[in-house]
């Protein structure tokens with residue numbers, strides 16, 4: 147994972163907008179967020195997370211290669227989940243990461259479905275590895291700098307978001323030797339909620355016009371209540387479906403790693419599912435909602451803290467603009 151060093155507390159935000167640490171904590175569970183400096187873009191944070199991932203794989207003896215450069219050359223695919231690409235539409239941010247890593251043999255693509263991008267990205271990468279016997283390794287990155295598309299005067303949205311990146315290295319192995327990996331993924335969308343989380347300006351529907359004076363930075367508009375209700379519903383249903391369809395009992399699960407959007411969403415889902423809240427990993431207090439990055443950041447924290455043991459069964463689950471949602475069942 148990689149997060150910017152600049153840490154902005156709720157109290158600091160309360161100096162510029164009408165809010166308070168008490169309101170933000172009690173309504174969201176957020177205590178701080180990390181915000182990128184003006185020279186940092188998605189590929190920079192994504193690259194930092196990617197380099198650390200390759201270094202960790204070598205350090206842990208998970209691969210035979212001795213240097214990140216050597217390991218980068220073995221990558222067949224780089225998938226970047228992001229909705230805040232370095233450049234608007236061209237080129238894909240994954241291509242910038244591919245170049246900087248020196249991953250000459252890797253195909254590169256972005257996945258853009260807001261906060262669900264990492265979950266979709268993981269399944270896409272796994273499916274592409276399976277589809278060709280010659281593809282063996284993929285790097286999946288989740289990175290977002292929502293601070294760039296946030297209206298910092300809108301207290302209903304700006305308190306929610308932070309910047310960050312996380313990455314995982316996927317390797318195809320013979321199922322007989324390692325009975326693990328991504329066992330099952332559920333992906334879904336409900337386009338009827340397309341307007342609940344939206345960045346209206348800049349696309350082919352509302353392009354910038356010659357001579358236009360930009361008075362406001364284009365920013366995410368959100369119907370918070372509608373997103374909240376959707377989130378609780380799909381998180382509950384996705385976890386229940388995975389457990390039921392894959393025959394998983396509560397005792398089989400080591401952890402659930404949810405997208406970190408609002409602690410209250412997770413608490414409400416836990417209550418509906420009658421699953422103890424402690425089974426859900428939450429780090430939203432420190433990073434706020436980092437969108438595509440929130441799940442890989444959580445995985446890295448858990449992994450480095452020794453809380454994920456080989457063979458552990460975990461579920462990742464999330465939702466985002468679109469509206470979209472999904473979950474992965476993973477044997478660590």
Ligand code: ACO
Nearest residue numbers: 165166169260261301302305370371373374407408466467
């Ligand atoms: N500080 C103080 N007061 C505030 C703030 C704030 N930051 N924000 C809103 N309020 C006020 C409102 O003005 C309102 O005041 P009123 O009653 O006088 O009108 C009151 O607090 C309650 O506002 P609500 O919007 O009803 O608050 P709610 O409890 O619904 O919480 C929240 C709002 C936190 C945004 C919640 O709806 C939520 O978390 N929604 C989901 C958001 C989300 O997950 N987004 C995901 C984005 S993912 C992606 O794809 C980018």
